[in-house]
Amino acid sequence: MRTDAIAGLAPAKVNLCLHVTGRRADGYHLLDSLVVFADIGDRLSVAPATGGDLRLALGGPFAAALDGSPDDNLVLRAARGLRAAAGLRYAGAAIRLDKELPVTAGLGGGSADAAAVLRLLQRLWSRSLDGAALRALALSLGADVPVCLDSRPARMSGIGEIVTPLSGGVRDALSGLGIILVNPRLALPTPSVFRALAGRFGPPLPGGDLPAGRLDLVEVLRAQRNDLQSPAIALCPVIGEILSALEATDGVLLARMSGSGATCFGLCADRASALAGAEGLRRARPEWWVAGGGMWQGRERP
Numbered sequence: 196m197r198t199d200a201i202a203g204l205a206p207a208k209v210n211l212c213l214h215v216t217g218r219r220a221d222g223y224h225l226l227d228s229l230v231v232f233a234d235i236g237d238r239l240s241v242a243p244a245t246g247g248d249l250r251l252a253l254g255g256p257f258a259a260a261l262d263g264s265p266d267d268n269l270v271l272r273a274a275r276g277l278r279a280a281a282g283l284r285y286a287g288a289a290i291r292l293d294k295e296l297p298v299t300a301g302l303g304g305g306s307a308d309a310a311a312v313l314r315l316l317q318r319l320w321s322r323s324l325d326g327a328a329l330r331a332l333a334l335s336l337g338a339d340v341p342v343c344l345d346s347r348p349a350r351m352s353g354i355g356e357i358v359t360p361l362s363g364g365v366r367d368a369l370s371g372l373g374i375i376l377v378n379p380r381l382a383l384p385t386p387s388v389f390r391a392l393a394g395r396f397g398p399p400l401p402g403g404d405l406p407a408g409r410l411d412l413v414e415v416l417r418a419q420r421n422d423l424q425s426p427a428i429a430l431c432p433v434i435g436e437i438l439s440a441l442e443a444t445d446g447v448l449l450a451r452m453s454g455s456g457a458t459c460f461g462l463c464a465d466r467a468s469a470l471a472g473a474e475g476l477r478r479a480r481p482e483w484w485v486a487g488g489g490m491w492q493g494r495e496r497p
Contacts, residue, residue, distance in 0.1 A: 196286070197319050200242035206232040206313035206346050207296055208303030208339065208489040209375065209453045209460050212419035215392060216399050223338075223354045223387060227399040229361075229416070232346040233374050234492040237295050237308050239270070241315045244287035255293035260382070268292070269336060273309040274316055276332050281322045288316060297484055299382035301454030303339045310343035342423050345490055350400070364407030370490050371409060373469025375461040376453075377441060377476060378484040379433045388455040390424035413448045413462060427456035434459060440480065444472045465489075 210228050219227040237255070244250065251265040261268065270292055278286050290312060296304040310333065317323050324332065333340040338355030348361045348369050361369070400419065406412050428434045434452060437459045441450035446468035447461035461467040466489035473487025 196243065198243055200240055201315050201318055202238065202240040203311055203315055204234070204236050204491070205239055205304070205307040205343075206234060206236040207303060208307055208343055209376070210231055210301070210421065211373065211462075212400070212451070213421040213423060213454065214397055214399055214419070215389075217396050218394070225353065226351060226355060228351045229348070229400070229419075230342055230351055231348045231369055231374075232307075233376065233488050234342075234491045235296070235374075235376060235488045237304060237311075238293040239311050239315060240291045241312065241319045243319065244289045246287060247285040248287040248289075249278070250289055251296065252289070252291045254291065255275055255295050257296065257298055258292075258296040259376070260273070260298040260448060261294060262298075265428040269305045269309045270312045271338055273312050273332075273340075273495050276336065277313055277316055277324070278320075279319065280324055280328055280332050283316075283320055283322060286320050286322075288319060297378045297380060297382070297458065298376050299384055300458040301383070301385075301452065301456045302376070302458050303454065305474045306337050306339035307343045309333075309336050309340050310346070310460060312343065346493070347432065348375075348490075352399075354459045361405065362407070365405045368407050368409045368412045371465060371494065373446075373463035373466040373472075373487065373489050375441065375447065375463065375469050375473045375476065376458055376484075376486045376488075377437045377461075378458040379431070380482065380484050381431055381433065381457050383427060383431050383455060383457040385455040387429050387430060388396050388423050390430075391430055392423060393426075395422070409464070410448075416449055421452050423455050424452040425449070427452060431457050433457070436438075440476060444476060445464070446472050
C-alpha cells in the first residue's frame with residue numbers, strides 16, 4: 196500500500212442530450228443519452244489511515260448543501276464497498292471531498308465523487324478489482340456511477356448501466372470543445388422532474404455513426420433533445436432565463452439543460468471561448484454559479 200496522499204478531480208458529467216424512452220415495471224426510467232465530462236468538478240484526496248479507519252472530511256463552497264452526515268455520503272459507501280470487494284478488511288483511508296459543484300444539479304456530482312474515490316483508493320491500496328467486479332460495485336452505488344468510472348464520452352442507455360464508449364473520431368471532435376456550466380444555485384430533485392414528465396416518453400437516439408467533424412457533430416446534437424428540460428422549466432422557470440442567456444453569449448454553439456437540471460451548458464468552439472463567455476455571464480449574473488472550461492482529458496489542467 197502507498198504511504199503518500201493522492202488527489203484527483205471528479206469531473207462533472209454533462210448530458211449533451213437525454214431521451215427518456217420509457218419506464219420499467221420497477222419504476223426506473225429508460226434513457227438514451229450522450230454524455231461528456233468537463234474539466235470542472237469536485238476535488239478529492241485520499242491518504243493512509245491506521246487501524247482500518249475510513250473517514251471523510253468535507254470542504255468546498257457547497258459542502259453545507261450535502262444532506263445527512265458524512266458517514267452517509269456516497270463516497271464512504273463506495274470506499275466501504277471497495278474494501279469489502281477487494282478483501283482488504285483492515286485497509287483505512289482519510290478521504291477529503293471538496294464540493295465545488297452545486298448539489299442536486301444534474302451534473303452527476305455524487306456519482307462522479309464515488310467513481311473518483313474508487314479510482315483513487317485502488318491506487319492508494321495497491322489493489323485493483325477486475326473490470327466486471329468494479330462495474331458491478333459501481334452499479335450497486337447508482338446508475339450513473341459506471342459511466343463516471345472512466346469519465347470518457349459515451350452513450351448511456353438502459354437505466355444508465357449500458358455504457359458504450361464513443362468512437363475515437365467522435366471523441367477527438369468533442370475533446371477540443373469548450374463548455375460553460377450555469378446553475379441558479381437552486382437544487383432540483385430528480386424525482387420531482389420525472390414526476391413532472393408524467394410519462395411523456397420519446398424515441399431513442401437515431402441510429403448510425405456520429406460525425407467526427409466538430410461542427411457537424413454540433414449540428415447533429417442540435418437535432419436531439421433533453422426530454423426533462425420542459426418539465427424542469429415548469430418547476431424552475433429560471434432555467435429558461437439561463438438558456439436564453441447562454442444562447443446570447445458570444446461563442447456558444449449549443450445551449451441545453453444537463454440531466455434533470457437545473458444546470459445548463461453552453462458548448463463552445465474551444466476552451467478559451469468558454470472561459471471568456473463564462474466570465475461575461477459571471478459579471479452579468481453574479482447570483483448564478485458559472486464555470487467555464489474544456490473537456491476532461493484524464494489529467495489536471497496546468
